[in-house]
Amino acid sequence: MVNRMPVWDRFVRVFHWALAGAFVVAFLTGEEDSSVHFHAGYLIGALLVARIVRGFVGSRHARFTSFVTGPGPVVAYLRSFAGGPARHFVGHDPAGGWMVLLLLASLTLTVASGLRVYGLEGHGPYAVARLPRPDAATMSASDVGALRAARRDRHRKEEFGEEIHELAANGALVLVGLHVLGVFASSLRHRENLVRAMITGRKTAPGDGH
DSSP, X not given: OOOEEEOSOHHHHHHHHHHHHHHHHHHHTTTSOOHHHHHHHHHHHHHHHHHHHHHHHSOGGGXXXXXXXXXXXXXXXXXXXXXXXXXXXXSOOHHHHHHXXXXXXXXXXXXXXXXXXXXXXXXXXXXXXXXXXXXXXTSOXXXXXXXXXXXXXXXXXXXXXXXXXXXXXXXXXXXXXXXXXXXXXXXXXXXXXXXXXHHHOEEEOTTSOO
């Protein structure tokens, strides 16, 4: 009989599925100037902050120290995974640990750039004052010129922020795809349902069924 031991605590499981759902909603509404997209982004930001904190003070397998390694163990694990007996890890394997860090980093950049753009548009917690339209009838020529230059500069910053936001979001999507492929490959390799493990919180104990 396979012995399953508790690994992922309730926080990790709720975080994982809430983040997945919020990311899907945010990505699908990315082309729309809607409150749904912005609120999904806020939720992702809050989840990221909570997960980073939990990575230092959480349960054993939630802490970064339990799965963040140098490049050597990652390369060694991938080589063993590709051919030969691959070591079974109760928590994240070395490659999975780095995927967690990359996902956290890419999503943090996505949220930060989104807040920046939203703020430049005059919304959100980092909103900046909207620039008035130049009015030659009530302003001096120098004031009109300075205001137009300021508006052009603001527009350039918005466009740059939008490009970073889109690149980060697309990069996160690629990482999510690799993560899903890795989960299914590892499930087949170790004969263990990792999706179910992230629902129940329990994984196969070392040495069982391997």
